[in-house]
Amino acid sequence: MEELKLNNGQMIPQLGLGVFKVQDADDLKRAVAEALKDGYRHFDTATIYHNEEWLGEALAQSDVKREDLFITSKVWNSNTTYDETIAAFHESLKKLQTDYLDLYLIHWPSEGYNEKWRAMESLYNDGLIKSIGVSNFEKPHLEKLMTTATIKPTVDQIETHPYFQQKELHEYLKSLDIVHEAWGPLGQGKSNVLEDPVLTKIAEAHSKTVAQVILRWHLQRDIIVIPKSVHEERIAQNIDVFDFTLTEEEMSMIASIDKNQRGSGDPNDEEFLKG
Numbered sequence: 001m002e003e004l005k006l007n008n009g010q011m012i013p014q015l016g017l018g019v020f021k022v023q024d025a026d027d028l029k030r031a032v033a034e035a036l037k038d039g040y041r042h043f044d045t046a047t048i049y050h051n052e053e054w055l056g057e058a059l060a061q062s063d064v065k066r067e068d069l070f071i072t073s074k075v076w077n078s079n080t081t082y083d084e085t086i087a088a089f090h091e092s093l094k095k096l097q098t099d100y101l102d103l104y105l106i107h108w109p110s111e112g113y114n115e116k117w118r119a120m121e122s123l124y125n126d127g128l129i130k131s132i133g134v135s136n137f138e139k140p141h142l143e144k145l146m147t148t149a150t151i152k153p154t155v156d157q158i159e160t161h162p163y164f165q166q167k168e169l170h171e172y173l174k175s176l177d178i179v180h181e182a183w184g185p186l187g188q189g190k191s192n193v194l195e196d197p198v199l200t201k202i203a204e205a206h207s208k209t210v211a212q213v214i215l216r217w218h219l220q221r222d223i224i225v226i227p228k229s230v231h232e233e234r235i236a237q238n239i240d241v242f243d244f245t246l247t248e249e250e251m252s253m254i255a256s257i258d259k260n261q262r263g264s265g266d267p268n269d270e271e272f273l274k275g
């Protein structure tokens with residue numbers, strides 16, 4: 001598994017399993033067991049997914065050592081203060097059956113994010129989190145965060161797929177040495193990106209699926225990907241992307257199909273952020 005180095009020196013596996021919308025304990029446990037067997041070591045959850053407990057159980061049942069796992073969770077919008085953030089973090093630790101997190105993120109730039117960050121810095125300084133980061137932060141949010149932050153975020157997890165490539169934000173994050181992590185890397189199964197003719201042609205040329213080409217494209221942009229699936233065959237397929245390389249021409253062909261089309265959740269929509 002390829003790894004990227006974060007700006008605090010910690011390493012992160014570049015591909016992991018996302019578990020958003022996995023609402024069934026058995027599905028989740030089966031998916032995690034399958035993923036571990038296929039070589040996944042990085043798992044992405046959040047308090048709001050209501051499945052941290054099942055992920056904790058699934059990981060506890062495996063014989064992979066804790067230090068070989070990379071676990072991410074996120075503090076939800078309803079926790080707006082320093083104290084609420086600390087309490088939410090400890091709740092997540094308990095559910096995940098661990099005594100530290102590899103990565104903890106502010107889920108959305110909602111009310112009180114500078115205070116939440118102060119709490120996360122304190123947890124980081126206490127050694128309870130290896131790396132701290134943000135999610136769904138755009139340039140103005142990062143600028144506001146940095147007015148009070150003493151530690152720079154390591155990661156920004158943002159919606160990214162071939163129809164919403166985030167070219168500008170990608171370059172901005174790069175200039176700050178903040179790693180770009182893609183959520184919805186496959187378009188969440190909502191957009192028709194998996195049927196795109198340009199991607200289909202490239203997939204045929206490499207005898208790979210469109211999903212694999214999309215994941216490979218993210219990896220070659222130095223982006224972290226956390227595709228979600230609970231299906232054995234797709235979980236295996238999504239990690240089988242380290243044995244081929246897209247050419248520069250193919251990378252530019254994919255760059256040209258961007259529609260700048262957000263799938264869900266606008267971090268500039270105040271009403272949405274209250275939800």
Ligand code: NAD
Binds near residue numbers: 182187189211226
């Ligand atoms: P995704 O782009 O990973 O799409 C998942 C869907 O794609 C699946 O439900 C399935 O329908 C399809 N799929 C998966 N593998 C496939 C394959 N090989 N072939 C064909 N179809 C396939 O979307 P996502 O789950 O929303 O995003 C991934 C992860 O990102 C989430 O599970 C979660 O961990 C994280 N996430 C974070 C935020 C955030 O606000 N930070 C928001 C959404 C998701």
